[in-house]
Amino acid sequence: xxxxxxxxxxxxxxxxxxxxxxxxxxxxxxxxxxxxxxxxxxxxxxxxxxxxxxxxxxxxxxxxxxxxxxxxxxxxxxxxxxxxxxxxxxxxxxxxxxxxxxxxxxxxxxxxxx
Amino acid sequence: xxxxxxxxxxxxxxxxxxxxxxxxxxxxxxxxxxxxxxxxxxxxxxxxxxxxxxxxxxxxxxxxxxxxxxxxxxxxxxxxxxxxxxxxxxxxxxxxxxxxxxxxxxxx
Numbered sequence: 001x002x003x004x005x006x007x008x009x010x011x012x013x014x015x016x017x018x019x020x021x022x023x024x025x026x027x028x029x030x031x032x033x034x035x036x037x038x039x040x041x042x043x044x045x046x047x048x049x050x051x052x053x054x055x056x057x058x059x060x061x062x063x064x065x066x067x068x069x070x071x072x073x074x075x076x077x078x079x080x081x082x083x084x085x086x087x088x089x090x091x092x093x094x095x096x097x098x099x100x101x102x103x104x105x106x107x108x109x110x111x112x113x114x
Numbered sequence: 115x116x117x118x119x120x121x122x123x124x125x126x127x128x129x130x131x132x133x134x135x136x137x138x139x140x141x142x143x144x145x146x147x148x149x150x151x152x153x154x155x156x157x158x159x160x161x162x163x164x165x166x167x168x169x170x171x172x173x174x175x176x177x178x179x180x181x182x183x184x185x186x187x188x189x190x191x192x193x194x195x196x197x198x199x200x201x202x203x204x205x206x207x208x209x210x211x212x213x214x215x216x217x218x219x220x221x222x
Binding site: 033035040041042043044045048056058090100101102103104105106107108 | 145146152156157158159163165200202204206208209210211212214215
């Protein structure tokens with residue numbers, strides 16, 4: 001009974017391709033996130049959705065487009081992939097957006113662009 | 115200036131010793147503070163959170179917060195080899211911002 005699940009776990013693709021990562025949570029949380037962790041292990045927020053509404057959109061190229069069909073799902077579509085997009089992408093969820101809401105992370109998707 | 119800064123490490127401690135991890139943050143209005151542990155190739159997992167000034171203890175872990183100094187720390191007592199991991203400090207203002215992490219190695 002995985003709480004936050006992402007697919008695929010690994011994604012290897014060539015520059016210029018378009019790919020999607022899917023995320024689902026069964027915790028009943030209202031808020032979901034995408035984080036990117038680069039090779040230096042720095043975790044940086046990309047997007048956040050609360051009840052299907054976009055609430056955080058950091059400085060991310062518009063090749064990245066999140067979609068939340070319902071509050072349990074948050075997908076990430078990436079167009080025209082570049083070498084610099086290689087990273088581990090983590091989906092996370094939290095109960096609400098309040099200051100006291102810790103994140104629960106999925107297992108990550110390791111994206112390699114060649 | 116980075117929003118959240120941690121001592122870069124790596125930090126190597128002998129088994130049974132105390133590991134001390136430090137974190138400073140730039141936004142004086144931040145209200146909640148979290149420590150996550152991340153094993154190599156795994157996702158971050160929450161160890162502790164702290165909201166009020168002072169100390170908070172949970173088993174072998176103690177978080178310390180000083181809002182005036184914009185400083186939060188994590189102490190790991192009686193360090194075990196299983197504590198070897200990267201520890202991420204996270205600070206919540208309108209979003210959860212992470213530090214770059216400190217890698218801890220506990221020598222048996």
